[in-house]
Amino acid sequence: MLSKSKFTTGQERRTHPLLWCAAIICTILTIAVIIAGIVTFVGYLVIHPRVPYVSVIDAHLDQMQFDYAGILEIQVTIVIRAQNGNGKAHASFSRSGYTLSFNGEDVARLVAPPFEVSKNSSVNFNYVVQSSPIPLDPEQSEDVDMALKRDLITFDLKGSARVRWRVGRLGSTSFLCRLACQLRFHPLNGTYIPSRCTSKAK
Numbered sequence: 001m002l003s004k005s006k007f008t009t010g011q012e013r014r015t016h017p018l019l020w021c022a023a024i025i026c027t028i029l030t031i032a033v034i035i036a037g038i039v040t041f042v043g044y045l046v047i048h049p050r051v052p053y054v055s056v057i058d059a060h061l062d063q064m065q066f067d068y069a070g071i072l073e074i075q076v077t078i079v080i081r082a083q084n085g086n087g088k089a090h091a092s093f094s095r096s097g098y099t100l101s102f103n104g105e106d107v108a109r110l111v112a113p114p115f116e117v118s119k120n121s122s123v124n125f126n127y128v129v130q131s132s133p134i135p136l137d138p139e140q141s142e143d144v145d146m147a148l149k150r151d152l153i154t155f156d157l158k159g160s161a162r163v164r165w166r167v168g169r170l171g172s173t174s175f176l177c178r179l180a181c182q183l184r185f186h187p188l189n190g191t192y193i194p195s196r197c198t199s200k201a202k
């Protein structure tokens with residue numbers, strides 16, 4: 001009798017690990033399903049619809065005046081393309097703002113109102129900006145003199161645009177397209193020297 005009761009208890013003890021196993025397998029399956037869902041969602045975001053981006057596709061230094069008092073005035077045209085490679089969703093660009101600077105001195109600010117880029121297309125923005133007269137310190141003036149002699153001037157363009165983008169019925173996602181690049185011109189004829197300037201990663 002004593003041994004039988006012991007046997008029963010033993011049987012119960014042997015059943016418990018099986019139940020634990022079932023519970024663990026269930027948990028693992030649940031986690032796997034959740035992870036598969038997350039991976040699918042992230043994959044949809046990252047790979048399937050190509051991420052919108054902005055890039056400088058052309059520019060021109062329309063005018064550049066530099067006088068002996070060290071006052072610099074420029075007018076520049078910069079064409080920035082907003083590209084939406086996604087064939088399934090519109091992209092809304094907002095808070096587009098870029099700053100053009102020379103040697104750390106802000107020269108001009110480029111802003112655009114919010115705009116939409118439809119599926120699988122792009123929008124070009126022609127920013128024509130006229131700087132206010134910028135007084136340069138002697139060192140910066142020397143740099144401009146040098147640039148004119150070498151017929152090569154470099155500006156920095158920095159800024160970003162916020163992109164909002166619908167993802168099916170799941171809602172929308174938004175992120176920043178950041179630009180940070182150097183724009184080079186021949187100041188004598190205003191020609192832009194093309195270089196890579198895009199917010200696209202890689």
Ligand SMILES: *[C@@H]1O[C@H](CO)[C@@H](O)[C@H](O)[C@H]1NC(C)=O
Nearest residue numbers: 084085086087088119120121
């Ligand atoms: C997107 O546009 C390109 C050409 O601009 C075309 O070849 C491609 O098939 C289009 N893709 C979709 C999904 O519409």
Ligand SMILES: *[C@@H]1O[C@H](CO)[C@@H](O)[C@H](O)[C@H]1NC(C)=O
Nearest residue numbers: 151186187188189190191192
């Ligand atoms: C502007 O000047 C540069 C340097 O002299 C030259 O390479 C370029 O072809 C010129 N561009 C035009 C449109 O004349």
